[in-house]
Amino acid sequence: MGSRKENVSNEKLKELCPDLPSGPLDKFRKSASFDWRRMKLVYETVNTIEFKNKIWDFMQNHPLFHHSEAALSLDQERHLTTKRMYTIYNEQFLPVEKIVEDPRLFPAESEAMFMFDSSLAVKVSLTFRMFTNVIQGSGRAHHYHYIEDAAKGKIGGCFALTEVSHGSNAKGMRATATYMPEKKQFVLHTADFEAAKCWVGSLGKCATHAIVYAKLISKGQNHGLHAFVVPIRDPKTLKPYPGVVVGDLGEKIGLNGVDNGFVMFHNYHLPKDALLDKLGGVDENGDYKTPFRDPNKRFGASLGILSGGRVHITAITSYYLVKAIVIAIRYSAVRKQFGPENAAEETPVLEYQQQVIACFVEFVFVGWLSCNNIYMLVRELHALSSAVKPISGWTSRDGIQNCRECCGGHGYLKASAIGDLRNDNDANCTYEGENSLLLQQASNWLINVWSRREALRPEDSPLGSLKFLEGADLTLKDKCQWRTIQETILPENLIYAYKWLTTYILKMTCDKVNKLKAEGKDGFQAKNDSQSYNAVTLSIVYGENFVLNHFYKTALEFDDLACRNVLLKLVSLYGAFILEKHLATLYIGGFFSGEQGLLLREGILQLCAQLTPEAVALVDTLAPPDYCLRSVLGRSDGEAYKHIQNNVMTYPGSLSRPEWWRDVVFWQSYAPSKL
Numbered sequence: 001m002g003s004r005k006e007n008v009s010n011e012k013l014k015e016l017c018p019d020l021p022s023g024p025l026d027k028f029r030k031s032a033s034f035d036w037r038r039m040k041l042v043y044e045t046v047n048t049i050e051f052k053n054k055i056w057d058f059m060q061n062h063p064l065f066h067h068s069e070a071a072l073s074l075d076q077e078r079h080l081t082t083k084r085m086y087t088i089y090n091e092q093f094l095p096v097e098k099i100v101e102d103p104r105l106f107p108a109e110s111e112a113m114f115m116f117d118s119s120l121a122v123k124v125s126l127t128f129r130m131f132t133n134v135i136q137g138s139g140r141a142h143h144y145h146y147i148e149d150a151a152k153g154k155i156g157g158c159f160a161l162t163e164v165s166h167g168s169n170a171k172g173m174r175a176t177a178t179y180m181p182e183k184k185q186f187v188l189h190t191a192d193f194e195a196a197k198c199w200v201g202s203l204g205k206c207a208t209h210a211i212v213y214a215k216l217i218s219k220g221q222n223h224g225l226h227a228f229v230v231p232i233r234d235p236k237t238l239k240p241y242p243g244v245v246v247g248d249l250g251e252k253i254g255l256n257g258v259d260n261g262f263v264m265f266h267n268y269h270l271p272k273d274a275l276l277d278k279l280g281g282v283d284e285n286g287d288y289k290t291p292f293r294d295p296n297k298r299f300g301a302s303l304g305i306l307s308g309g310r311v312h313i314t315a316i317t318s319y320y321l322v323k324a325i326v327i328a329i330r331y332s333a334v335r336k337q338f339g340p341e342n343a344a345e346e347t348p349v350l351e352y353q354q355q356v357i358a359c360f361v362e363f364v365f366v367g368w369l370s371c372n373n374i375y376m377l378v379r380e381l382h383a384l385s386s387a388v389k390p391i392s393g394w395t396s397r398d399g400i401q402n403c404r405e406c407c408g409g410h411g412y413l414k415a416s417a418i419g420d421l422r423n424d425n426d427a428n429c430t431y432e433g434e435n436s437l438l439l440q441q442a443s444n445w446l447i448n449v450w451s452r453r454e455a456l457r458p459e460d461s462p463l464g465s466l467k468f469l470e471g472a473d474l475t476l477k478d479k480c481q482w483r484t485i486q487e488t489i490l491p492e493n494l495i496y497a498y499k500w501l502t503t504y505i506l507k508m509t510c511d512k513v514n515k516l517k518a519e520g521k522d523g524f525q526a527k528n529d530s531q532s533y534n535a536v537t538l539s540i541v542y543g544e545n546f547v548l549n550h551f552y553k554t555a556l557e558f559d560d561l562a563c564r565n566v567l568l569k570l571v572s573l574y575g576a577f578i579l580e581k582h583l584a585t586l587y588i589g590g591f592f593s594g595e596q597g598l599l600l601r602e603g604i605l606q607l608c609a610q611l612t613p614e615a616v617a618l619v620d621t622l623a624p625p626d627y628c629l630r631s632v633l634g635r636s637d638g639e640a641y642k643h644i645q646n647n648v649m650t651y652p653g654s655l656s657r658p659e660w661w662r663d664v665v666f667w668q669s670y671a672p673s674k675l
Contacts, residue, residue: 006041013037016049024334025616025638032617034562039621042558042567043367048108055093055112060627062087065116067630070652074251077119078205081257085123086153088113107315107370114319115624118424119257125312126201126258131157133308134211138227138276146209146229155235158200158207160263165194167434170225175214175265177228177275181286184272188214188230188265196264199431204248204261208235212263216275218286224295227276232263243268254423309432310385315366317396320425321359324396324418326623327634328403328411329615334638335408359399360618361551361574362392368550383445384465387543390435393428400425407633410640415647417631436536443509443535444527446542450510465546468499475503480591482599489603491552491568494575497591501582502538502545504589509534537585544578566614573607576600 017037020029029036040049059065064080064087072080094109113121132147139146149155166172174195177186190196197203197212209231216226233240240246245264252260275281280290369388404411404418411418429435449456453469460466478500482488512534516526527535551574555567579586580600586592611618626635632643648654658664 006045008038008041008046010035010037012046013040016046016053020620021637023637023639025330025636028333028613028616029620031613033614034560034566034617036617036620038560039563039566039618041560042554042563043364045102045104047102048104051093051105051108052112055088055109056116056625056628058091058093059088059116060625069647069650074256077257078259081117081119081123082206082259084117084120085127088120089124089128089153103371104367107367110312110315110370111319114316115323115628117257118316118320119255121316122255122258123202126158127156127207130159130309131209131211134159134227135229135276138278139229140276140278142273143229143276150209155208156202156206158202158210158261160197160200160203160210160212160230162197162199163190163194164196164198164262167430170213173213173215173225175212176217177214177226177270178217179219179272179282179286181284183269184284186216186228186270186272186274188212188228188268188270190264190266193264196262198249198260198262200261200263201258202261203232203246203263204259206238206259207261208233208238210263211276216280216282216288218282218288221288223280223288226280228270228274229276230265230268230270230274241268252427254420254426310389310438311366311369311381313428313432314385314389314392315370317392317425317428318359318362318366320421320428321396321399322363322622323624323629323631323634324400324403324421325359326619326629327416327418327631328406329619330636330638331407331410331416331633331640333616334640359395360570360622361547362395363622364554365547365550366392368554379445380461380463380465383442384463384543384546386433386438387442387539388547389432390429390438391540391543391547393425393435396425397422397429410633410644413632413644413647415632415644415651417629417634436531439536439539440527440531442539442542443531446506446538447510447513447527447535450506463546465542467549468502468545469506472503472507475500476507478591479593480586480596482596485599485603485606488596488599489572489576489607491555491571491575494572494579495549495552497579497586498541498545498548498575500591501579501586501589502541504591505534505538505541505585508589509538537582541582548575548578566611566618569607569611569614573604573611576604576607580604 013035014037017040064084094105099106110121110125113124128150132150135143135146146155146157150157161170161173163173163175166174175188175190175197177188179186197210200207200210203210209229212228212230213225214228216223231241232244232246243266245266247262249260249262272282272284280288280292282288365388369385400418400422404416404422407416407418410416414420433441449460449466449469453472456466456469480497482493487493509530512530513526516529517523521529548571551567552571555564555571558564558567580597583592583597583600587597620636623629623634623636629635632647633640635643
């Protein structure tokens with residue numbers, strides 16, 4: 001990102017990021033070798049910091065955004081989130097012209113809202129952003145009035161692809177839109193509840209319009225899934241139109257401020273212009289027209305527009321993980337748990353080297369990826385986003401759980417905020433494409449690339465994710481020559497090890513597919529039977545390789561020496577940590593031998609020890625304001641136990657007798673005589 005070269009004075013940084021409150025965390029902050037404010041410029045600019053501060057200041061000063069200690073009912077939570085959505089959207093912090101001037105403001109706005117409340121951020125994204133993005137990508141000029149109406153808040157949108165009995169299998173979906181040339185209309189129909197569109201965010205209570213994917217039927221021929229803009233409710237009354245049955249899916253394990261819904265259509269008539277037909281449609285007579293000769297490529301281009309959604313989810317998962325890491329590291333620094341015998345005081349849990357701080361790597365990566373909208377329709381972005389979205393979701397899932405456990409029993413308090421982060425993040429492993437299916441799509445692209453590895457052109461990989469294939473055949477002949485821990489954890493050595501690993505797994509996957517085909521299996525069977533140990537691992541390693549290389553490049557280009565030294569240690573830790581998961585393959589392929597795996601593991605422990613003094617300052621760099629973090633364990637003053645005391649003492653009903661106290665007295669007084 002351009003921020004790496006930004007010349008910003010210390011005074012300006014201090015103005016943007018005021019001193020943190022003094023307290024038990026001071027000694028850890030003083031042990032850091034770098035300036036936590038300057039480290040922000042690895043992924044931030046003055047512009048993005050000021051922009052997020054503006055949004056956070058607005059929220060903190062507006063009564064609608066004040067937090068409630070008492071638990072809200074489902075309806076109250078939906079109501080509050082919706083009011084907040086319209087309030088924040090009405091401020092128009094990020095009009096289109098600002099995004100054009102500085103694309104980095106778009107992920108900054110998303111981050112600011114997610115750090116405050118994930119339900120709010122999801123509602124804004126679905127109601128206004130995703131709805132209009134699909135119309136922009138798949139529609140024509142006569143559809144743009146929907147974009148204008150959404151921008152003005154006159155209508156609320158949503159995105160309806162998944163069906164009750166079909167989730168990731170888009171081609172198996174059953175909703176139909178049959179064209180009637182005599183009326184110049186489509187008839188939208190769902191035969192039964194299993195064909196109903198479901199899990200549609202913002203549809204349960206609020207949305208007035210939906211992007212609905214249905215099979216286009218014309219002159220008796222099925223032309224596959226196409227997108228339609230469908231009025232669902234009257235914007236003036238919020239009552240569904242005749243022929244539409246719409247409802248709410250109810251309480252979920254997380255994100256309950258978002259009203260996920262379902263919708264069924266009973267011979268619901270739509271005008272011909274409801275079809276978003278840039279990529280394919282029918283003329284007035286019902287003859288199908290498309291610029292694509294291959295129907296699969298049209299369908300792929302249609303869903304390719306959704307790559308931006310996967311990029312966004314990759315960013316979302318990093319926001320959840322960052323908040324969890326901030327809470328866990330700060331609490332671990334002040335939490336005391338055992339220690340050496342006869343020690344003057346117990347050892348902070350932070351010293352146990354069990355905290356995950358490599359989330360810094362992902363946070364920097366997704367900030368960069370979110371700004372590359374210029375490449376939204378290239379196949380490489382589809383493959384890359386299909387790989388990194390599962391990696392990011394699973395990393396956050398496991399990392400947040402690790403943070404919860406590292407915080408001990410207090411991490412189980414709702415007031416710690418980690419439980420809500422865990423629950424809200426969980427959906428990221430499923431929506432916008434189930435992870436296993438996405439990994440298959442990424443591996444399919446890579447398999448097709450392997451055969452022409454020597455003839456790749458720059459336009460094949462504008463993002464640079466295929467650089468590992470340069471000299472691939474020579475790379476595969478190499479063996480690891482490292483004999484010391486220091487050699488093993490050098491960033492450049494880990495980068496090369498990942499180049500070898502990615503190349504090796506790609507070749508092995510291609511060999512496996514070809515072998516299965518030679519045995520008589522068709523293309524589908526061959527790819528399906530090569531998933532375990534091959535294609536799935538290939539996609540994961542491909543994504544990890546690119547994330548690692550991007551962070552290494554970022555670290556090398558950062559102009560502050562103290563920050564750069566810490567960043568390079570993070571490169572080593574992240575690279576060694578993810579490489580260790582593939583030790584079996586490194587040995588099977590012959591790259592590792594002898595005790596090199598043990599050297600790698602010992603290197604990870606040494607790096608954790610080296611980074612322990614930097615940990616609190618690193619999370620200070622990433623942390624949102626306490627007002628957004630909203631955790632008794634993770635506040636910036638480090639006074640965790642005082643905040644726990646205040647929370648339990650002031651929680652509604654904490655010190656009062658329950659209204660049902662007589663039931664307790666009754667059973668204690670009378671029940672024993674009945675036994």
